[in-house]
Amino acid sequence: MLLRRADVVDGALKFLDAEGLDGLTMRKLGAALNVQGGALYRHFPNKAALLHAMADKLVEGVGDPLPDVSWRDQIYMLGDRFRTALLAHRDGARLVGGLDRTLGGTNTITAGDLAVNVLCGAGLPPAQAGWLAFALFYYVLGHTIEEQAQVNPLVGDYSRSRKARLATDVSPQYAEALDSLTSSDPAERFTYGLNTFIEGVASQIPPTRPVPATR
Amino acid sequence: MLLRRADVVDGALKFLDAEGLDGLTMRKLGAALNVQGGALYRHFPNKAALLHAMADKLVEGVGDPLPDVSWRDQIYMLGDRFRTALLAHRDGARLVGGLDRTLGGTNTITAGDLAVNVLCGAGLPPAQAGWLAFALFYYVLGHTIEEQAQVNPLVGDYSRSRKARLATDVSPQYAEALDSLTSSDPAERFTYGLNTFIEGVASQIPPTRPVPATR
Numbered sequence: 097m098l099l100r101r102a103d104v105v106d107g108a109l110k111f112l113d114a115e116g117l118d119g120l121t122m123r124k125l126g127a128a129l130n131v132q133g134g135a136l137y138r139h140f141p142n143k144a145a146l147l148h149a150m151a152d153k154l155v156e157g158v159g160d161p162l163p164d165v166s167w168r169d170q171i172y173m174l175g176d177r178f179r180t181a182l183l184a185h186r187d188g189a190r191l192v193g194g195l196d197r198t199l200g201g202t203n204t205i206t207a208g209d210l211a212v213n214v215l216c217g218a219g220l221p222p223a224q225a226g227w228l229a230f231a232l233f234y235y236v237l238g239h240t241i242e243e244q245a246q247v248n249p250l251v252g253d254y255s256r257s258r259k260a261r262l263a264t265d266v267s268p269q270y271a272e273a274l275d276s277l278t279s280s281d282p283a284e285r286f287t288y289g290l291n292t293f294i295e296g297v298a299s300q301i302p303p304t305r306p307v308p309a310t311r
Numbered sequence: 312m313l314l315r316r317a318d319v320v321d322g323a324l325k326f327l328d329a330e331g332l333d334g335l336t337m338r339k340l341g342a343a344l345n346v347q348g349g350a351l352y353r354h355f356p357n358k359a360a361l362l363h364a365m366a367d368k369l370v371e372g373v374g375d376p377l378p379d380v381s382w383r384d385q386i387y388m389l390g391d392r393f394r395t396a397l398l399a400h401r402d403g404a405r406l407v408g409g410l411d412r413t414l415g416g417t418n419t420i421t422a423g424d425l426a427v428n429v430l431c432g433a434g435l436p437p438a439q440a441g442w443l444a445f446a447l448f449y450y451v452l453g454h455t456i457e458e459q460a461q462v463n464p465l466v467g468d469y470s471r472s473r474k475a476r477l478a479t480d481v482s483p484q485y486a487e488a489l490d491s492l493t494s495s496d497p498a499e500r501f502t503y504g505l506n507t508f509i510e511g512v513a514s515q516i517p518p519t520r521p522v523p524a525t526r
Binding site: 118190193194195202205208209212213216222223224225226227228229230231233234235236237238239241242245265266267268269270272273274276277280285288289292293294295296297299300 | 333405408409410417420423424427428431437438439440441442443444445446448449450451452453454456457460480481482483484485487488489491492495500503504507508509510511512514515
C-alpha cells in the first residue's frame, strides 16, 4: 500500500492518542500503520520532522480568519483556539511545546502571522507584536501542559496521597488559593489569565495621536 | 553503600543533565548510582514520585525571602528566579511542567505561597492571587520549555533547512517579527513578556478606598 504523507501524520496522531508521546517511535508507528519503518522515512527524514508535521496538523484552523471584533476579542479567540487544539490530542501541548516555534509548517505560520497582524492592527510595531504574540502563546502552552499533566493517573495518585499533609504547611492565603485552584474549572482560569495578560498587552500600545477633526 | 533520599535526587539530576528526561528510567538511574533498581524504590514508590522530588529540588531557593521592593518587582524577581531554576538543568522546564503544580514538595509550596502572598499584599483576594500566580508561572514554564527546545540539535538542524522557503509565505509584519524573535536575547524577551503580564495583573487589583486623613 502506498502511504501518503498525510496518512502518516493522521496515523501518528491516532497513535499519540493511544500510546502517548513517550510511546511514539518510528518503529512502533510503522508497525501500527502496517508498513516497514523505512516507509515512514520516505516522507520524514527523522522523528523530529514527523513531530513537526504532527504539531502543525494539530494547530490546523487556529489561523482561520477572525470575525470583525475588537483586537482584544480577536487575541482572546486565537488563544482559546490554541488551547482547544492542544487539548484535542493526548500530550498535544507537550508535543507542540518541544519544537521550534519561530519556524514551522503552514498552519503554524498562518496562526503566528495572524496573531502578529492583530497586534500590529492594535497599534504595536511588528517586533513588539511578535514578542508579545509568542509571550501569549507561552502562557497558553504552559497552561495546557499543566492541564494535560493533571489527567496523568500516576501523577494524580501520587499527589492525592500528599494532600493530607499539605494544609499544615502553608499560609491561610495560600490554602485558600489552592482550594480555589483545585476546585475551579481550568477553562475559567484560562480565560481569566488570558484576559489579564491581554490587559497587559493593551498597556504596551503607544498612545495614538488624536485624529485632526475634518473641517 | 547506604543511599540516602537526597543522594538519589542529586544523582537523578546529574543523570538528567547527561541523558535528558527521555533517557531517565529507574533501572538506568540505579545502574548509574551503582545500586540495584530496587534500592531506589525504598525512597520513591514509583518514577512519578522521583520526578516530583527532582522538580522540587530544582526550585530550591525560588521561594527565599524577597527584598522589600514593590510588588511588581517582587513578582518579577520570582518569575526570573523560576526561569533561572528551570534552565539550570537539561529538560528542567519539561520536568517541572509535567507534574501537578497545586501540590508538591516543600520548595514548590514555599515558592507558590510566597507568590500568592505578594499578590495578596498588592490588593488581590487570595483566590484571584492564586489564579494569577499560576497564570504567571504558566508563562514562565512555556517560555523556558521553548528556550530549552531551541538547543535540541536535532530540531535545530531540521528547522534551519526550512528557513529558506519561509520568507515568501508570510506577511511583511510577520517576517519582521520573526526576524526580531530569532535575533533577540531570550532573556530580554522573557523580561518584556513578564513585565507586560505584570501590568495586566496590576489592572486586576481593585481600587483601594482613600485612607481618611487623620484629624
